[in-house]
Amino acid sequence: MAYRELVKRFESVREYMRDFLVFGYKTRREFDGKSARTYDNERRRIESWLGDNLRWEYRAKGKAVFLSMDAAELAHNPLYRAWQSKSFTDNDITLHFCLLDLLADGLPRHAEEITDALAARYGTLFELPTVRRKLKEYAELGILEAQKQGRALCYALSPCTLDSLFPDPARLPELLCFFGETAPLSVVGSFLASRRGEEDCKLRFKHHFIVHTLEDQVLLTALEAIRTQSRLEVTNVSGRSGLEQVTAAVPVKIMVSVQTGRRYLAAWLPEQRHFVSLRLDYIKALSLRPGQEEDGACRALAEERLAHSWGSILHSNPRLERFSMTVAADEAREPYIIQRLRRESRCGTVEQAGPGLWRCTRYVCDAGEMMNWVKTFIGRIVSLECDNQSVVDRFYDDIRRMAELYGGED
């Protein structure tokens, strides 16, 4: 089959784009399970979408393709181009433009009338069932409004436009640019913005994970399930073993780490009777299933556990561990350290423990989850105390190993 820029399924490019952006070291032969031809087509396609952003380098094991960019310099997320690549038929595009043009007068018409008018006005002959299908699809999308006139179902162009929602368009480009990068499901903002043509509103984003958009369909379905109190059938691929597993789950929250870039679906597994946090980027497919009456109890439990979670995991065990860290910080010269403790300890208690000593205490389900954060204070930690001594021991061990790594020689 001849190469095309457009694709039928988003899934087919999702993995490649993530690998090119996040890892950037895989060569053609390291894309397991894919034929060389498939790889070449997907690489060519992504190159065509992203232009100069996609780079390559010859390495010992072959040509490695990667996306390397300073996200803080991007006016728009370039990966949104992938969401605009859905393939279509000749009938789809012709009907799209002719229908919009025909119905621009706002008058409602029924399917037969529309089919005749398409032939008369544009000289294009469409089968009635084809037109009916497109009208139904566009009514479901909200492009058309369906209304009963007597026994006939009539269709008119929806009057809901950007102009009608924002009769005063002041700052609309900036609004769409901002939320089109930062809001959940931000790609939708880019769809709206693209109606006006891409503008550079001089807005930029730091600590910005552009790769998140590749999971937006998963996120959309998960949020719909949470909002409508449905269950989900989750097809999940283990990040370590690569094994695929299908699980029934009661979704409760989306947990987002703005620091590490990881996002999770927190859910209750009714069969195993515990909570689980599934990485959105490892979820292959989601489908909605009816909710059950007993699901309300696990949602309430999730809210309770959330108060004592440090990271993404909602723990099933209610037992709490006390964790306390004392750091050296001169309150006059280094107030920013105390400020860090207050803003980053996720509602921990911060108090002065002595001159130049500040203690942060937090009760959590698993103190082990705090250690990455604790290590950002390396060089200042005077003492750690924890109900779970193994957490403190692991920290000591890590410092020992770091001392070996940086032990004096260059």
Added chain:
Amino acid sequence: MELFSEVYGCYYAVVAEILRSAPLTRAQAEALAAGRGYGESVLQLIPKLLDSRDWPLLEERDGLFHSRLDRLPDLPVTHLERAWLKALLADPRLRLFLSDGQLARLEEALAGVEPLYRQEDIVYFDRFLDGDNYADPGYRRRFQAILAALADGTVLRLTYQAPKTGIHTGDHRPLRLEYSPRDDKFRIYTVKVQEDARHSCHILNLGRIVDLFPSEARYDGAFDVAEWRRRHRCAQPLLLQVTSERNGVERFMLEFSSYEKQSEYDEETGACTVRLWYQWEDETEVLIRLLGFGSVVRVLEPASFVTLMRERVARQAALLGFGPKGTVAP
């Protein structure tokens, strides 16, 4: 609901633009496809539209392509997009961009629309807690004045509370607004306009701007923030070795995916060598984030950064009573 639909697609947008620009020449249509389309759209889209009867939307007369449509309207806002806008109404940052009148109009127009998501269903569990106060009417007024100045290119007299040196007042032309979802803060890049024409770039936290007024000063220079940032990038990239222990490579690569970097994986050792570029102003931030990875990440170059790591680790080892190379002191 489906996000992946051709109605939001690149080809539909290109064809709409060509139809609105008609009558036009082939070269003009190709230029539009090259500008707004993908890299190979000129080869894949243009023949379908101009040369075949596959998409009979244009007709050629006297060397020009004329649209066969009469009045192509804008694509209506779809249910998906309406639901997304409705969800934004619950976001406290929306009021920074809109007036009360615009907000009321949007709320009225979207009455009865279900939001695409609810704010409370998403937990940003490691977001910093000292983010900007969007509910403050003064903050909103200053934010909107800065947005207007960004669009108009005007100069503002800003009074700024610096964390170390106190209150400063000066004439600044805002050049770029930057938001960090981690800090939940806005910053502006400005050029400070001075009488001696020694203009300099400043980065100011919006939350620290105490007051602002329109200034009579003018700055029509072409200060380029991107170029300024390039000049303030580290002279030499960090050379890091990331081990696969505790899923280190995956964790590191994702966390630093917003940085410019190049990586190479060594299958034998399971380690990854990464070159990473950062802004000078972010050096401390990068340093503490790397410390957070513990022994999973080792900084190999440059020597100055290795020294910073070594000093912190040595200080920590001393605080814990370790001897040289991690041995426990007697």
